Amino acid sequence: MIKKSKIIFAVVGVLLSNCNAQKEETHLENSLRAPAYPLVTIDPNTSAWSYADNLYDESIKHWTGKNFPLLGVIKVDGQLYRFMGKEEVELLPLSPTGDNLAWDARYVTSTPGANWNKLDFDDKGWRSGKAPFGTKINEPRTVTNWEDEKIWVRREIILNEDLTDNDVYLEFTHDDDAILYVNGMEVVNTGNKTGKNTKIKLSDEVVKTLKKGKNLLAGYCHNRVANGFFDFGLSKEKEGQTFFANTAKQTSADVQATQTHYTFACGPVDLKVTFTAPMFLDDLELMSRPVNYLTYEIKASDNAEHQVEVYFEASPNWALDSPLQESTTEAFEDNNLVFLKTGSKNQDVLGKKGDDLRIDWGYFYMVADKQNTTYQIGESSVIRSSFIKNSEADVKNGEGKNQLSLTKKITLKNTHTDKIMLGYDDVFSIQYFGENLRPYWNAGGKSSIVEAFHKSYTQYKDIKAKSTAFDHKLMSDFTKEGGKDYAELCALAYRQAIAAHKLVKAPNGDLLLLSKENDSNGSIGTVDVTYPSAPLFLYYNPELAKALLNFIFYYSESGKWTKPFAAHDIGTYPLANGQTYGGDMPVEESGNMLILTNAIAEMEGDAKYAEKHWSVLTTWVDYLVENGLDPDNQLCTDDFAGHFAHNANLSIKAILGIASYGNLAKMLGKDDVASKYTNIAKGMAKEWKQMAKDGDHYKLTFDKPDTWSQKYNLVWDKIFDMGIFDADIAQDEIAYYLTKQNVYGLPLDSREAYTKSDWIFWTATLAPDLSTFQKFISPVHQFMHNTTDRVPMSDWIYTDKPERRGFKARSVVGGYFIKMLAGKVK
Missing domain, CATH: 1.50.10.10 (Glycosyltransferase)
Structure with missing residues (x-):
């Protein structure tokens, strides 16, 4: 059943010190509309971003573009407001990309005859091969080596249904230029650029051509210099129920060096959400500790009392290279904290190398203090319905596509501030000339991720104040040295630059x-x-x-x-x-x-x-x-x-x-x-x-x-x-x-x-x-x-x-x- 703490803890204290409050008064806002907003930034594997103007417009994503679902919903007097993430629409593969399974293709590397992209074209003279195509020495996901300048690929697919009136997507990865066709109709022309895991929704006109039986996906790719790669596939949306259609109204987004701040209007309450990554380069233990904070501050805008619940839901995708992999989930309590944990079933430590990969060993954690907290593990439809109905659902530790959720219940009289922690224990980070190395924060193997979370919880007040002071100083100093545009760009660059590294000994x-x-x-x-x-x-x-x-x-x-x-x-x-x-x-x-x-x-x-x-x-x-x-x-x-x-x-x-x-x-x-x-x-x-x-x-x-x-x-x-x-x-x-x-x-x-x-x-x-x-x-x-x-x-x-x-x-x-x-x- 839902676990609920029976111990009421004393109030932890104010969020920020008086000194830090003074910094807030002189806060130098970043006016840059970021191309993407850094949220959880730990290392190249655990690097989550919002790719949209509003935090609720899209699913949170890994830097590679694959979804790292993280939902945030606030319930105010029974009314729901989604403020973070988007309920993920499951895509059912019709002809999957080569992420998990190579696919059969016919291809040539010299200019083919006319109508090569049509279903009735005779491709008997073409070579047969398995996709993805690429330069094997630099693209480990490559199945068929491709070192020529250009390639033309035909992929015949058999559909078991007519797809008219379905939402169908083409997913593709290309390096460099690509042109893609569905049943002879051009649907993508990238021009001179590269891209990975791009998804486009096909127009109704194109979808109408996708009939039961044989169909054709065709593509051309131009490798201009080196590192060629080409892969594409087709999927459709799975019909499903939406639980959190109503959104809050985002009123601001502000990227600082170590923090990203959002504010929302949620009916009669205002919500501030802050993501904090304490990446201080003069504190290597803290910089490498794989724990970030999500702080939320709720304030009644009408000075009335409100019953408020805040719901966070994370997906096993955070610990998987592909959402098709099997995962395990677990919930446990340790002293004053509750831990939700997920990881791959296989746990092939340091078993993969390459660019377009996500980590699939070690474990992702979502952690909170137990005070007024309930938590659930289960299918998304079950735990979302449970939150809406204020009902209880089973905690299903074990295997399966189970989501992780935390809910905080608050009687709001004025202002309430709290936090959750998000982190990742990769166990071993790097293989260095044959020897597996642990992350710097646990180089000797004598600590544990549970200890790291407890330390982060205890140090939160000081770390949050230090982050705010650091962010203010960067914006102030950099504006003086290079101007406001310069300072804003550097604030956005800070976490990106550091999180593209891993520190080990x-x-x-x-x-x-x-x-x-x-x-x-x-x-x-x-x-x-x-x-x-x-x-x-x-x-x-x-x-x-x-x-x-x-x-x-x-x-x-x-x-x-x-x-x-x-x-x-x-x-x-x-x-x-x-x-x-x-x-x-x-x-x-x-x-x-x-x-x-x-x-x-x-x-x-x-x-x-x-x-x-x-x-x-x-x-x-x-x-x-x-x-x-x-x-x-x-x-x-x-x-x-x-x-x-x-x-x-x-x-x-x-x-x-x-x-x-x-x-x-x-x-x-x-x-x-x-x-x-x-x-x-x-x-x-x-x-x-x-x-x-x-x-x-x-x-x-x-x-x-x-x-x-x-x-x-x-x-x-x-x-x-x-x-x-x-x-x-x-x-x-x-x-x-x-x-x-x-x-x-x-x-x-x-x-x-x-x-x-x-x-x-x-x-x-x-x-x-x-x-x-x-x-x-x-x-x-x-x-x-x-x-x-x-x-x-x-x-x-x-x-x-x-x-x-x-x-x-x-x-x-x-x-x-x-x-x-x-x-x-x-």
Whole structure:
């Protein structure tokens, strides 16, 4: 039966200290309409967002776009108001995507004949294969390897019913461009972009063609550079009952660095809901503790007494890669707390790797104090009906598609504040060169998730006050340094950047802050993802900047990586057993490692960290001396429009990498070495200027006049006053860039209209004054405010339309903090 606490606890205390209340009075609201709102942000696996303007418009989603259902409903004097999430409409697969089961297809990789997308087309000459199609080395879900530039796919499906008058959806994943057809009718044309787990509702006209018997889904995909992937399928809505159709009225949404605030009108009461993720980079135990808070404050707007109930419901999807997996659920009490727990039945710990995956080992928890609390586990229709009718339902511990719910009952006389806690125990987080590592908060295995929740409950008041003070300080300080648009973007970027990492401790005791290359290829510890994200960590805690580099140093120093340049990655998340990316980035990654090692030394005021790794740094710098001035045709972090040689911006990185080594040598008292490499860097910089000069600006590549690119790598020369490149280079570039801006920002280079938003912040930091800096930042703010792509912030976006080109939820938005880093150094 429903469990109800028989113990009445004393009032915990006021929500915020007097000091914090003063902060609330001067609260600096974020006016940005976020592309997606961060809600529960712990790590790449437990990362939940609202993709809509109103918290109740859509189901809460994982950053990959898969539903993480979390419902919130308030009952006021018997009237229901849904304020969070949406009752999930179950989709029944008609022809499932390849998430769980490969499907049969006919395909070709050269242009087919006319009408190839029609059911009666003769495809006997086509190859047979199992989908999904993709580049196996970088896309682990791939069944049939596809490395050609283009692919055409036909999928015949047999329907057992006529689907007229049904709501039918096409789900697809594509990298890059895709065109999809249903029975010969075009239903999707993405243009030049990527996407994962996209669902579109088919029009009535298309649905009418889906008759009983044989039908055809057909698709074309264009892999422009690398990491091709293509998968599609069909599903229909299952008819079901809606229990919570009536919604509250949302009156505000406000994203701060560690908190997201919502306010609602719910008839005669006002409701404030706050999601808090205490990600303080100077407190590693708390930062890595996998517990977030959901605080709710209810106030009677009419000063009358009301009977109020607050209902929260979570789905096992939080602990599953696919909703089709079997799960187990459990409820238990421990001292003053009630725990609702769910996880997969299989518990294949660290059994999967890849990008478009959700964790399916370990356990999700929803926790509350027992005072005035009831809880239920069961089928959604049963527990929702029970809440509405104030009846009791069985608690069904065990297997099955059971939902978890908590209900708080309140007699509201004025204002009431309470909380629940949401968290995840992944047990083991990372496999590091064959050894399974626990999360940092429990590195020694001597704690437990139950203890972590109790600690979070006890510390709530102080943590909440600290979060509010931190958020206020960030908005205030960043506004002074870069303007309000800058502060608002950084507030949104903060949790996204941190939650794209996992903090663990290596067997040798080193801190490891391992990124997941979200929405790209799923690599773990990618150096050219570390490089743009590093300013956030350099600004708040250089020890975490070291943790971004330690595993790459170990990889070379252990002899596991034997090439004379830095590796690209150490595996595919969460398996860090060695590089899995298909190509090397020799100049890119070596320059990144040298520059960031020098940045750590500058922030700490000594080069002891560099001294530990001097041998491998020397190997890398000598590689750059030989190969960095005029790089050959190789991969780099900006090769979206194709690989090319003679990359002028990549050359800057190499030169500043060499200069960084010279500076480190000077700090270590190696004067001869310092002089040698600093002079080499200065000499190369002079050559660079002659090679790259193109009238009033500098070229994209040394061999192509009438081209240009953002020279964002120059920013380190300015930040640390290295004196390697002539100052007029940056001045000329900034003036030129201002003539090339589009409505939503500065293109990455002269080849395409898209850009990388993180690099814009680096380029803008080269500006001579705040006014010019803001000219580059305001268009990015406008993009994020207006974009039609409702996903966690994308860093690869178009500058001439409010659409993303690809990527979302990546750590590289930590690069937005480079302006603050520059201000901290000067």
